Amino acid sequence: MIELRVKKCWWLVFIIPIVGLVIFFWPKSWYNPFVRNGESQSSFLEQYDIDSLMKRGGKASEIKIVGKALEVEKRFLTNKDLAGQSNFTTQVFTYESEGKIISGTMNNPHPEYSSLKKAIILVRGYTELAGYYPGSGTWKVAQILANEGYATFSIDFLGYGLSEGESTDMLEARFVKVMNVMDLIESVKNIPWIDKNKIGIWAHSNGGQIALSVLETVGGNYPTVLWAPMTQTFPDSVLSTIDEGSPVKAAIEEFERHYDSRRYAFENYYDWIEAPILIQQGTADEWCQVSWQEKVVRELKDHGKKAELVLYPNDNHNLSISWNKAVERNIEFYKTMFSL
DSSP: OHHHHHHHTTTHHHHHHHHHHHHHHSOGGGTOTTEETTEEHHHHGGGGSHHHHHHHOOOOOOOEEEEEOHHHHHHHHHOTTTTTOOOEEEEEEEEEETTEEEEEEEEEESSTTOSOEEEEEEEOOOOOSTTOOTTTTTHHHHHHHHHTTOEEEEEOOTTSTTOOOOOSSHHHHHHHHHHHHHHHHHHHHTSTTEEEEEEEEEEETHHHHHHHHHHHHHOSOOOEEEESOOOSOTTHHHHTTSOTTOHHHHHHHHHHHHSOGGGGOGGGOGGGOOSOEEEEEETTOSSSOHHHHHHHHHHHHHTTOOEEEEEETTOOTTOOTTHHHHHHHHHHHHHHHHHO
């Protein structure tokens, strides 16, 4: 009986060596989940650490107008704070970053394309994909600034708006956002009617963490306003916002086995910031703590940087109660900084 079974399996003598050769020569990404495009996980994310991004710098591409921002225009017309004000044109634009197309919303103050205009780059916080439209999370602040004569550029990020899809690697999808904003700044600088020496940044929530990393990687004087920024240290800033059992926790643990997380954390690179920063924070914010902002401002000042924290009593993550006052402070801040 045993001899009969051996005879029936004679073909394994040839198949096993062939399978072994296929596995040996086949790209490792075929069977190893921690290999991407031929690079092991212990290397492919290094391009996104702050040192590497600083050496890379921003890369400019052409800003292309692709249509009108209809959803934003509709909200503008029905918003009581903005009704009757139409001193700008709102359009959807695209640009390229790392070979991928990213969309955003641009407000161009009238008269269009004449004289040099100051510009503000707006970086939104986290938002659900369902119901998203170009300009979500920034459109209202952007249009107030546009009425003050600033050209505004609100980034959608990969996977949102008219942008191409984001990375399937959850950490790369997070880290690449800094690079995308760096490239947007350089692309805006190339617009003939933009004063490349007078560009500022506005960011909210998770966008605040991105903006701080951008300031460190690009250097330069980009006056920056942060609303309720996520300034908890990385990777705690990710782990504290996820549910128990989330796959993100396992991804972070795997990441820390291969990388030094300190190289991706903005709080370790304050010396590289050259821009003045205004942080505005509600004391009743359920997502971001006043103590985080106090620590950031204190450490920035310890490094000789210009930083200010303004608190709004009993206000929330979106500064809903003090919204008008917060916007007025934004405008005053930019006017002062750009006049220096």
